[in-house]
Structures are given as structure tokens and as C-alpha cells.
Amino acid sequence: MGEIFYRCKVCGNIVALIKTGGGTLTCCGQEMEKLVANTVDASKEKHVPAVSVDNNIIKVEVGSVLHPMVPEHYIEWIALVADDKIEIKYLKPGMEPKAEFEYNFSYDEEKVPYTDGDGEIPNCEGQPCNFVYTEKKANNVSIYEYCNLHGLWKTEIK
Ligand SMILES: [Fe+2]
Structure with a gap:
């Protein structure tokens, strides 16, 4: 999206x-x-969402240096936008510029022959270790935040 x-x-x-x-x-x-996110001339450190993912929990802080949360200047909301979901969390002055979202990442799985440089290893003592899986996060998950003075910012979750 x-x-x-x-x-x-x-x-x-x-x-x-x-x-x-x-x-x-x-x-x-x-x-x-x-x-259009990340186009206002302002501190990236205070506006680009800092995101960490732990299984199906996405923790967001705005930003890597926390943004002010005073009535004249604050983060109004933080949103998760993905192909299959939109979720918006509203903040108020005095709150921390943070949010948590639950998101079930989906993966594309692909079997790839494992090689050690000398060609394919046919098996591993009978165990199915001759393949590795590459996994890709699907659904284009992005975290947005909106500053009342400095507009829209986002981080894409790869
Ligand atoms: Fe700001």
C-alpha cells in the first residue's frame, strides 16, 4: 500500500x-x-519511528531520541499500515511517544539446496538438513507517526 x-x-x-x-x-x-512521509525538514532522530520486532509484537518509539510531548508540539498518533491491516493509536500531550502493535507476520517459504562450496550435500545422517529455508516478510508493514508541527514520518519493517 x-x-x-x-x-x-x-x-x-x-x-x-x-x-x-x-x-x-x-x-x-x-x-x-x-x-508524503519523511519530507518535512526536521530532526530525523526525533521523528523517524524507532521500531523493534519481537515475534508478533512491534514496539515503536518516536524516535531514536524521544520526541517532545507538550501541548504545543507532540506526536498526535502512531499507525501501523500493512496490506492487510490499518491500526491507529492516538496519543496526548504528557504521554510517552510510544506504542505497541500486535501483528502476525506472514512468510513466504522457499526451499533452497544447501551447498558447502563443493556442491549440494545430499543428506545429513538421514536428517533433512540438506535444505535451508529463506523466509520473507510479506504484507509491506510500515509504521507511521504524525507530529502536529512536523507532519508525517514512517519506517518500513523489512
Ligand atoms: Fe516534531
């Missing part, structure tokens, strides 16, 4: 496009602005 967040330059409405139809989103009589 590409960028899905849009903002009205007049009233400040922010919407998430949950299915692409193709039309133009308008608000207050004009076209909404598509928010």
Missing part, C-alpha cells in the same frame, strides 16, 4: 484512504494534500 494519509490545508482534517477508488479527495472546497 502506498501513502494513504491526506490532509485538508484549510480545516486540518486528516483522513486515511482505506481503499483506492481513483477520485480526488476534497475538503473545504479544495483538493486534499497527500501526505
Whole structure:
């Protein structure tokens, strides 16, 4: 899924496009602005979500240096956006700029012949150790956050 967040330059409405139809989103009589992550000139350390994955738990901190959470300047929300799921957690001033998401990663598994440089090893004492599995995370999982002053930022989970 590409960028899905849009903002009205007049009233400040922010919407998430949950299915692409193709039309133009308008608000207050004009076209909404598509928010493109990581394009505002501001501290990357304080805005790019720092993400750690432990099995099916995704822990997020904004950012590698924690962002302020005061009424004039704070992280309004943190969102998980994947091909199969959108989840948004709202924050308030005074809270920590952190969130946790549960996500069941899916994997593409592929059998690849194991070689030691001299060619394929046919077997390993009867055990099925002559193949390794390569696993790929599917579903394009990204973590977004929105700063009231510095806009939209994201980290893709590989
Ligand atoms: Fe900020």
C-alpha cells in the first residue's frame, strides 16, 4: 500500500484512504494534500519511528531520541499500515511517544539446496538438513507517526 494519509490545508482534517477508488479527495472546497512521509525538514532522530520486532509484537518509539510531548508540539498518533491491516493509536500531550502493535507476520517459504562450496550435500545422517529455508516478510508493514508541527514520518519493517 502506498501513502494513504491526506490532509485538508484549510480545516486540518486528516483522513486515511482505506481503499483506492481513483477520485480526488476534497475538503473545504479544495483538493486534499497527500501526505508524503519523511519530507518535512526536521530532526530525523526525533521523528523517524524507532521500531523493534519481537515475534508478533512491534514496539515503536518516536524516535531514536524521544520526541517532545507538550501541548504545543507532540506526536498526535502512531499507525501501523500493512496490506492487510490499518491500526491507529492516538496519543496526548504528557504521554510517552510510544506504542505497541500486535501483528502476525506472514512468510513466504522457499526451499533452497544447501551447498558447502563443493556442491549440494545430499543428506545429513538421514536428517533433512540438506535444505535451508529463506523466509520473507510479506504484507509491506510500515509504521507511521504524525507530529502536529512536523507532519508525517514512517519506517518500513523489512
Ligand atoms: Fe516534531
